[in-house]
Amino acid sequence: DTEVTQTPKHLVMGMTNKKSLKCEQHMGHRAMYWYKQKAKKPPELMFVYSYEKLSINESVPSRFSPECPNSSLLNLHLHALQPEDSALYLCASSQGLAGYQETQYFGPGTRLLVL
Amino acid sequence: AQKVTQAQTEISVVEKEDVTLDCVYETRDTTYYLFWYKQPPSGELVFLIRRNSFDEQNEISGRYSWNFQKSTSSFNFTITASQVVDSAVYFCALSANNQGGKLIFGQGTELSVKP
Numbered sequence: 027d028t029e030v031t032q033t034p035k036h037l038v039m040g041m042t043n044k045k046s047l048k049c050e051q052h053m054g055h056r057a058m059y060w061y062k063q064k065a066k067k068p069p070e071l072m073f074v075y076s077y078e079k080l081s082i083n084e085s086v087p088s089r090f091s092p093e094c095p096n097s098s099l100l101n102l103h104l105h106a107l108q109p110e111d112s113a114l115y116l117c118a119s120s121q122g123l124a125g126y127q128e129t130q131y132f133g134p135g136t137r138l139l140v141l
Numbered sequence: 142a143q144k145v146t147q148a149q150t151e152i153s154v155v156e157k158e159d160v161t162l163d164c165v166y167e168t169r170d171t172t173y174y175l176f177w178y179k180q181p182p183s184g185e186l187v188f189l190i191r192r193n194s195f196d197e198q199n200e201i202s203g204r205y206s207w208n209f210q211k212s213t214s215s216f217n218f219t220i221t222a223s224q225v226v227d228s229a230v231y232f233c234a235l236s237a238n239n240q241g242g243k244l245i246f247g248q249g250t251e252l253s254v255k256p
Binding site: 057059066067068069071074076081082114116118120124125126127128129130131132133134135137 | 172173174176178183184185186187188191193232236237238239240241242243244246247248249
């Protein structure tokens, strides 16, 4: 069962709000990823966690703060976002240590609108 | 440097037509993986296929087939007898050794299948 779940499906927030996106997988995968996708563009990698440790941060602004409480759960904490941060945020997971040979399985995404 | 080019931005076909989506990649690594993902309007990226750089065998899965040619650095995807449900954005992606699991996506091809 290749299922990654994400909540909420939609989120509207003001620039002064604090909110969190949640991602969960129960496939025993040990790597998890956050991507940001703008309309008509491919996904852009933001963060990678391998074995609950942050292994890649693609120079993402500090208003995005990832957290991996355990191997099944990945959060993205949002604070003081800008309207240009409005996008589809996708979570993915892969079986082993994040590497080039791993297949990433994606969740349905959270559509974020920042007003 | 790694790069994936999907030259076809949009393709429109009538149901039951065959359609080929082109993907050309660039990498200096000899060890890499290529992927195809489908993204329907709902937003989730659905994994379709993974192929490693040492396996040039073509693959067929139902109405889908893939042609991998290292000589031309191409990994093309053909849908036979297209259906309306095939309408989506299709992404080709590259993952090369020493990239820490980072997927390099092409810009995507939006396929519209009309009844």
